[in-house]
Amino acid sequence: MESKEVVKLLGFWVSQSSMRVEWALRLKGVEYEYIEEDIFNKSPLLLELNPVHKKVPVLIHGEKVILESFVILEYIDETWKQYPILPQDPYDRAMARFWAKFAEEKFLDNAFKAMCTQGVQKEGYLKQAKEYLEKIEEVLIKGKSKFFGGENIGYLDIVLGVISYWLPLWEVVGCMKIVDPIQFPSTTLWMENFRNHPVIKDKLPPRDKMVVYYQWRSKEIGARMASARKS
Template sequence: MAEDLKLFRTWSSPYSLRIVHALKIKGLEYDTVLEDLSNKSESLLKYNPIHKKVPILVHNGKPICESLVILEYIDETWKQSPLLPQDPYEKAMARFWAKFGDEKVLLSIWSAFTSQGKEQEEAIATTANNLKFIEEQLKGKKFFGGETIGYLDLAFGWMANLISIFEEICNLKLVDAELYPLLSTWMDNFSNDPVIKELWPPRDRMVEKFKAMREPYLSKVIV
């Protein structure tokens, strides 16, 4: 019986892209439902009444929410091209670093992108410290998962796309190849992988979007 698979997402969401890339790696066909988060559909609100956000994967009528949870669901449901390590310890570590990426790395980079002056300097310093931990995880490996793209690569995938966009917009170098050679190489390897590359959103639209998102932060009145 054919699978009924729908993905609710926006065109630019880095969290949604995790799922887009995972489904592509798994070779799964699905229907895309593009959402406007300023005018959320009844279906989105029905399938994710708690957080009211994307991505949402609906499999045979059952919704799964939160991108990292969805990645694990996909990997457990469709066994081809495994994403998570099989070893329990390695699997736990992948989950740990994915959480670190969302709760520490992403937030510090976003703070550096949306701040100025001393606040930005502090955010850049925090980002640098966080990136050192990420760099360590790539020693002796092409991807975080080894020789092929896996769960942690998809979890960190936003870095390969958004960091260069943020750097362009604010004329700031966040990932220096001399300081982070392994991370820089990984970003190139991931973003240029044939499966990944064809699915990136248009860069010019992303630059335009994030310029607009950054502006309110910079226009805040500093007392």
């Protein structure tokens, strides 16, 4: 039976993790109240609900509080059964979780660091990012379907959705190229399919505002990384 408890989401407008949760809720047709957080001036509510990590997203479902985007996605899928996100087969479900973790901790981490750095260090992160993307490309080729989840957007598509919109912007800000259409044709096609899905394209941050944000953020993080190397 579908839960009727009030759903609220604390997020940040440019947060990939927050956006994943919104995509999942929208795909399932779950009504929710969105509460915008300033992650640089955290509210008492955020600090109360997530005292350990002090981060968004935070999902509030009635009296329950759920943290961490991957955990929240699974909670949403198990709570609202319409439009299943995770694969039904245990092995396929395990593989979706594996590739989600791989993409987050390996590919996206290196792509983001490449945007923030220069010189030899940037080249190293770019090389790693492209090598990891080759693995993701292989998964898409094996599936030979519109999305990782088949003909419908699934868990892995939601996690990797960052690639379709955030990554091209990181490439612009970082003056770099990771997703070459010739080298990664399946990823390029998937990016277009995902970005143009009605639920997704109606819920994307404004690009111009994102460019300004990541130009500032990349300089700040780049300086911090450079300082850490010297110390």
